[in-house]
Amino acid sequence: MVALDINTGKSPKFVGDPHAVPKIECGAMADVKSFAAHPEHNEDLGFPGELLDNWQEVAIAKIGELAKKNRAFQVYLDTCVKCGACTDKCHYFLGTGDPKNMPVARQDLLRSVYRRYFTFAGKYFPWLVGARDLTKEVLDEWYTYYHQCSQCRRCSVACPYGIDTAEISMAAREVLDSVGVGQKYCNEIIAKLKKTGNNLGLNPKALQATLEDLEEDLEDETGIPVKLPLDVKGADILLITPSADFFAEPHIDGLLGYAKVFHAAGVSWTISSYASEAANFGMFIGSYENMREVSWRIRQAAKDLGVKRIVFGECGHAWRVGYSFLNTLAGPFDFLDQNYPIPQHIMEFTADAIDEGILKIDKSKNDEYVMTYHDSCNVARGSAMGREEGGQFDLPRKVLKAVCNNYYDMEQDTIREKTFCCGGGGGLLTDDLMDLRIKGAKPRMTALQQVSEDHGVTHMAAICAICKTQFSKVMPKYGYQMDSILSVHQLVANAVILDGEDNEDDTASDADNTSMEEK
Amino acid sequence: MSYEVNGVTIEHDEEGYITNLSEWSEDLAKVIAGVEEVEMGDEHWAVVNFLREYYEEYQIAPAVRVLIKAIKKKLGPEVGNNKYMYELFPYGPAKQACKIAGLPKPTGCV
Numbered sequence A: 001m002v003a004l005d006i007n008t009g010k011s012p013k014f015v016g017d018p019h020a021v022p023k024i025e026c027g028a029m030a031d032v033k034s035f036a037a038h039p040e041h042n043e044d045l046g047f048p049g050e051l052l053d054n055w056q057e058v059a060i061a062k063i064g065e066l067a068k069k070n071r072a073f074q075v076y077l078d079t080c081v082k083c084g085a086c087t088d089k090c091h092y093f094l095g096t097g098d099p100k101n102m103p104v105a106r107q108d109l110l111r112s113v114y115r116r117y118f119t120f121a122g123k124y125f126p127w128l129v130g131a132r133d134l135t136k137e138v139l140d141e142w143y144t145y146y147h148q149c150s151q152c153r154r155c156s157v158a159c160p161y162g163i164d165t166a167e168i169s170m171a172a173r174e175v176l177d178s179v180g181v182g183q184k185y186c187n188e189i190i191a192k193l194k195k196t197g198n199n200l201g202l203n204p205k206a207l208q209a210t211l212e213d214l215e216e217d218l219e220d221e222t223g224i225p226v227k228l229p230l231d232v233k234g235a236d237i238l239l240i241t242p243s244a245d246f247f248a249e250p251h252i253d254g255l256l257g258y259a260k261v262f263h264a265a266g267v268s269w270t271i272s273s274y275a276s277e278a279a280n281f282g283m284f285i286g287s288y289e290n291m292r293e294v295s296w297r298i299r300q301a302a303k304d305l306g307v308k309r310i311v312f313g314e315c316g317h318a319w320r321v322g323y324s325f326l327n328t329l330a331g332p333f334d335f336l337d338q339n340y341p342i343p344q345h346i347m348e349f350t351a352d353a354i355d356e357g358i359l360k361i362d363k364s365k366n367d368e369y370v371m372t373y374h375d376s377c378n379v380a381r382g383s384a385m386g387r388e389e390g391g392q393f394d395l396p397r398k399v400l401k402a403v404c405n406n407y408y409d410m411e412q413d414t415i416r417e418k419t420f421c422c423g424g425g426g427g428l429l430t431d432d433l434m435d436l437r438i439k440g441a442k443p444r445m446t447a448l449q450q451v452s453e454d455h456g457v458t459h460m461a462a463i464c465a466i467c468k469t470q471f472s473k474v475m476p477k478y479g480y481q482m483d484s485i486l487s488v489h490q491l492v493a494n495a496v497i498l499d500g501e502d503n504e505d506d507t508a509s510d511a512d513n514t515s516m517e518e519k
Numbered sequence B: 001m002s003y004e005v006n007g008v009t010i011e012h013d014e015e016g017y018i019t020n021l022s023e024w025s026e027d028l029a030k031v032i033a034g035v036e037e038v039e040m041g042d043e044h045w046a047v048v049n050f051l052r053e054y055y056e057e058y059q060i061a062p063a064v065r066v067l068i069k070a071i072k073k074k075l076g077p078e079v080g081n082n083k084y085m086y087e088l089f090p091y092g093p094a095k096q097a098c099k100i101a102g103l104p105k106p107t108g109c110v
Helices: A039-044 A055-069 A071-079 A091-096 A102-118 A122-123 A137-146 A154-158 A165-178 A184-196 A204-222 A251-265 A287-305 A318-331 A344-357 A379-381 A391-403 A431-440 A442-455 A464-477 A488-494 A505-513 B026-035 B040-060 B064-075 B084-086 B095-101
Strands: A235-240 A269-270 A309-312 A371-373 A460-461 A485-487 B002-005 B007-012
Touching: A039 A184, A055 A071, A055 A102, A071 A102, A071 A165, A091 A431, A091 A442, A091 B095, A102 A122, A102 A137, A102 A165, A102 A235, A137 A165, A154 A165, A154 A379, A184 A287, A184 B026, A204 A251, A204 B040, A204 B064, A235 A251, A235 A287, A251 A269, A251 A344, A251 A464, A251 A485, A287 A318, A309 A318, A309 A344, A318 A464, A344 A379, A344 A391, A344 A488, A371 A391, A379 A391, A431 A442, A431 A464, A460 A464, A460 A488, A485 A488, B002 B026, B002 B040, B026 B095, B040 B064, B040 B084, B040 B095, B064 B084
Parallel strands: A235 A269, A235 A309, A371 A460, A460 A485
Antiparallel strands: B002 B007
């Protein structure tokens, strides 16, 4: 690295090691408990409202059922050799020092019970093989520590056997739900989606009003009537985006970016009020049935509106479900145009539009920012993008570099497939887990602080609604402003110049108005 | 889990959002604001009143951007901006202001 910190001439200082292993503090996070779901929300999802009398019997049967149905789950339970490679890979362990947040320890909370009831040695010599009975204390411990896993899968990259703690965590939550112990945050949200079509509870009238308001803003800004269409039958593209894009900052600025890109590309598109949510919390609770029901709405909306393509907005685990599972859950999508990916990511759409020279871009519009990019865990380790391997890492960076002059990556072991979770994924983005969220963000924040020190990075972009909300809440604890987290398509929106747009800054646009073709 | 307002008990959930929205009153808002350590001034009331009007029409809280735009129209750009909203409601114009205004908590990835 040369010419670091060019602005001041001083050498950059070492901020800290994002991978630094903390002092072990047994039980440090044992008292952290996410609020339990209300009975009606559990029942809305098809689970018992409250803890069953025969919960132990039901839970053990459920573990057996899952091990039988999901071979990967059984292999994960059987194959761990306690090599320790995963122990320092979890951001929650690094942030809290609680040894039960080491991935292997988290897995063993369930593995020990599985051994007791489903292996020969565990049945007859439990004390020899670390097998233990399923007691109420064990069940409570599951609730505590399986709600301190964001299912980000960073540990699975380090595991020589590829054991995926996320799968075990999802299974544990499914077992908990099956005996009537649900988590409020996830279950209330899924119940809401079943009623309104989205996690927020936004009804069609409110959604329409919000979109009209945004259209007004876009026209004020550009002088051009850029549309955000809702429920338009016969549109080519159905946009499936997280409902946070209709509500929160900086998410909504990303939505304006999609609208500008679609407008510039001259495609017809629509949002659906029936499937007004990309996020699929069914995955967080490991419930195939709920995941399928949420996905099925997307199929239904695509059919009802008669679209040819489905494009997903910036939503991390939605893209994992969309890319990896959508066809299994709600396919076949033989009624869509087979010449396009089903589904397609907005990043693929925008990257293609850049390659084809469709977008007119003035990069200087983002000169106030020195950017870096946070790879969202579910996109990084649960999906792919574009036509090349590693596209899920390269396309967002390519788009960012096409619309920004100043871009620097964070340390290599903290990005791409080794990215740290934001600290709020997997159903943990709830206020009652704020302490955990702040601590879990520490590795990512340390890597960010270092790149700020080395290269003067001021802002970070992401393509996940959870990451954006999480960072806007926790960044102030690490010396940043809450608006230091941006949507990638927010930066696209800043830089794109639409045909006929009033552009007061003519000199800048003349100089930099290049169509961003690949060089 | 309840607030006491003028001798009346008003239930709220684990996070302090009232469970029966029709029980809201200005006096209750002051009590909730007290718990939240927010001192209600004219600008706070302008936000709370807009949230309630919007909720009455749409049965949901407005997007933060929509709220800010409305406040900007009413009170000018010094008040109608994201930063100032967080000075008024440190835990956020969406969640904290909704709680005081007696609206349900916005849920999802927000």
